[in-house]
Amino acid sequence: NIAVLAAGYLAPVISNAMLYSQIEEAANRDGLTQLYNRGFFDRSLNENFRRAQRYGRPLSLLVADIDHFKQFNDVHGHQAGDAVLRKVAARLTDNMRQGIDIVARYGGEELVLVAPETPDEGIMIVAERIREDVANTVVVYQAEGSDKIELSVTVSIGTATFLPGEESLPNERALIQAADEAMYKAKDTGRNKCMHHGSDAALITSEATETTE
Numbered sequence: 001n002i003a004v005l006a007a008g009y010l011a012p013v014i015s016n017a018m019l020y021s022q023i024e025e026a027a028n029r030d031g032l033t034q035l036y037n038r039g040f041f042d043r044s045l046n047e048n049f050r051r052a053q054r055y056g057r058p059l060s061l062l063v064a065d066i067d068h069f070k071q072f073n074d075v076h077g078h079q080a081g082d083a084v085l086r087k088v089a090a091r092l093t094d095n096m097r098q099g100i101d102i103v104a105r106y107g108g109e110e111l112v113l114v115a116p117e118t119p120d121e122g123i124m125i126v127a128e129r130i131r132e133d134v135a136n137t138v139v140v141y142q143a144e145g146s147d148k149i150e151l152s153v154t155v156s157i158g159t160a161t162f163l164p165g166e167e168s169l170p171n172e173r174a175l176i177q178a179a180d181e182a183m184y185k186a187k188d189t190g191r192n193k194c195m196h197h198g199s200d201a202a203l204i205t206s207e208a209t210e211t212t213e
Contacts, residue, residue, distance in 0.1 A: 028040040030104070030105040032082055032085060032086065032105075033085055033086055033089035033105050033111075034089070035089050035092075035093070035103050035104050035105045035111065036102060036103065036104035036105070037104060037105060038104065038105070038106060038107060040102075040104060041102065041104035041106060041112060041114070044102050044104075044114060045061070045102075045114055045172045045175070045176070046172050048102075048114055048116050049162065049171065049172040049175065051116070052116065052162055052164075053162075053164075056164035057116070057117055057164070058117065058118060058119045058120075058161055058162065058163050058164070059114075059115070059116055059117075059118070059161070059162045059175070060114075060115040060118040060119070060120065060122065060123035060159060060160070060161040060162075061112065061113070061114055061115070061123075061159065061160050061161075061175050061176065061178075061179045062112065062113040062115065062123055062126065062127055062130070062157060062158070062159045062179065063106065063110060063111075063112050063157065063158045063159070063176075063179040063180050063182070063183045064088070064092065064110070064111045064112070064113075064127075064130065064155045064156070064157045064183070065109060065110045065111075065155060065156050065157075065183055065187065066084060066085070066088055066109040066153065066154075066155055067153075067154045067155060067156055067187070067191045067192060068191075069081060069084070069085075069108075069109035072084050072151065076141065076143070076149065076151070077143060079141070079143065080139075080141045080143070080149075080151065081109075083139055083141045083151075084139050084141075084151060084153055085105075085109060087137060087139045087153065088111065088134055088137075088153060088155060089103070089105070089111060091130055091133045091134050091137060092111055092113055092130055094133065095113075095126060095129050095130050095133065096113060097115075100115075100116060100117070101113055101114060101115050101116070102114040112179075113126070113130075118161070119161060119163070120159070120161040120163075120196060123159045123161060123196075124159060124194065124196055127157045127159050127194040127196075128194050130155070130157065131154075131155055131157055131192065131193070131194050134153055134154060134155045135152075135153075135154050135155075135192060137153060138150045138151070138152065139151040139152075139153055154191060154192035155192070156183055156184075156186040156187045156191050156192065156193060156194075157183060157186060157193075157194040157195070158179045158180060158181065158182030158183025158184070158185065158186055158194075158195055158196075158197070159179055159182060159194065159195070159196045159197065160175055160178035160179035160182060160196070160197035160198075161196075161197070162175050178197040178198075179197060181197065182195045182196055182197045183195070
């Protein structure tokens, strides 16, 4: 029976293809947060930037850094820091457009969101929504042999937008640098706030900010 023979031949081919796809997907993921990893982010941003240039469409980038992250590790241990990272990663994922945006772990406690077809007003709204969601999140952590503790978390966020004809952001590296600089500006001016590249002041600021390291 030809159909039976064909099915017998195709079954392992399909199975192997599915296995390869699963392995490839796992290779693109960060083991701790399950977000995309730095390598996948770099490739995706490059592709999206070229597409934005070609078709004259906006492309926004968001960089979020967890405030006082070192203290979570130093005071409560690295497993507590891991729990904080996973929770913040989940907040970014909750606020992404499925199938459109890309959320990745850029390195350490720094997370990124690539938002195609998103102008500066749009990415600023997303940034503030993420900042507020994180600030309202309590991370419950319990070390072995210890009581549960509740950890409050905040993030500082920088955003930048490539627009058609934008000469100051000629490539994806410049876009990353612009969003990163905005994030550090948010940290330098109090933390727990959002800033957009090109502004002299925080475009979106939380009510309570911090001034200590």
